[in-house]
Amino acid sequence: MEPVAGSLLAPLLLAGAAFSNHLTDSYGATANYWAIGLHISCWIAQFVGHGIFEGRAPALLDNLVQAFFLAPFFVWMEILFLFGYRPGLQSRIAKAVEKEVDKFHQSKLHGNGRATNGKIIRTIASLALSLAVYKYAHGDPDKQPLLTRWLHYYDSMQEDFKRKTYMNIKFVEEAGKDRHLFETAPFVGHMELKFPE
Template identity: 40%
Template sequence: MAKPSGGGGLLDLEGHFAFYGAYHSNPVNIGIHELFVWPIFLTAQLLLHIAAPSVHAAGIVAAVYGAYYFLLDRRAGALAALLCFLCWAASGALAARLGFSLGWKKRAPALLDNLVQAFLMAPFFVLLEILHTFGGYEPYPGFHDKVSKLIEEARKEWEDKKSKKLS
């Protein structure tokens, strides 16, 4: 099968969809994209707010994306433009709340440090966090407090290593 080029022009919606569809036909892949593409856009907006606030890069990007989507299709494009605006507004509020120092300090994903830990424990960790947050569940009394202290120690150790590298 020849892959679509998507080259019918900048506003060729059919060509773009054919190109995208040729690369994203697996139902799992489609589901992942449906869940995570907009949060990734929001995160990119947050990084733009933090990295280049004076040039209003996040607003420019959101406006360009929204306008482009609107030009591709007025009805769906209007919704997409609204989502771009909401991502811009939410990321701006979050950037203002976090500030540069908190917003820009990111660790490498656990995936890079320990594949088994990242793939095996991440789902269970998320489940335990949800159970604790919404139901106060703990595997045993004091579990959350103990783990919170261990997490804080690990973060401090990481921060110390990072500051030694920078100095």
């Protein structure tokens, strides 16, 4: 959609992924606990903020793709607009947002309470679903979260892969030694092989 802005964002995303890997390597499951806790706290704050200050449900309930992919990119575009990036695009987006805000205010004036109640119910249902997923993730007898169990499984697969790779390297080295021994051995002449009688 916006190749220049996306190219500017890519190094930040890669740096964030590298830093997340560093935290996981350094602190193990503790880093995951903090990340999941912060993530859940921010989602709750977003629901509360939308309910109190905007009086409407978050975009998450209308469109998951918009909430997870387009909204962060929209925030990135806002940051770029602060530095003077593409003022024409900024004015077009501002006009489109203004139209949407006017439509929202008009729907509130005409008493569109049913839709608001439906969104509130969906918000409560999504919070209940989030709690159910959280409980399921902690349903292991060892009391390890689901993500931690997945990471341990991935680590065990890596260890198995390292062991197999090490064995393959050893087999190749032995085959190389045998070949070298065969090629450098002195020629002893003709050898007769007989079957035992």
